[in-house]
Amino acid sequence: YDVLLKAFGIVKKKVKNAKLIIVGDDQLPMQGLPAAKETAKELGIGSSVVITGFKDAKFVRAAYQASHVFVHTADNEFQGLVSYEAAASRLPLCLSNIGSHTSVFKEHAFYHDVEDYEQLARNILRCKERDATVHYNIRYLQEHMKSWDYEILKAKMHKHYDEVLNG
16 A cells, blocks of 8 residues: 555545545555554555445445556555456556556556655546546546356357366
8 A cells, every 4th residue: 555655645635625435445464564543544545545344245336436547566466356447447557567467457557666765646637637548548448347247258268268178
């Protein structure tokens, strides 16, 4: 969260009413690290950061609908289904440039090096502006995510498993 919070600090200086909503539990204290809310407070953005804790699918859908941009700053991620959900929900994506992001979203997301919070801030601000590229990416990814639908992937994988298991 440190990269995200530092980036949001820059965004907040330019977009005074910006809010950062982190859906899920803050696992940092369990790892012996400062809580995200504590770090946000130290950065002077504590009142603009909301950490929801675990929420059900209905809440997550509403959060996507209320958002202007989706950010995923992972330094490693096997698949990143939340990014797929966000893309399908018509959100522009700001993602770390790890392989599991770049291989799926290609040039249709805005990338930053894992530790580069300044580039992440620039990407978030660009998504807020919603220029022609951002609009194109949103439309493209919403359509592209249909090919990553669970039932479609399950059917494709079933065929491959059958070939391996049954010759």
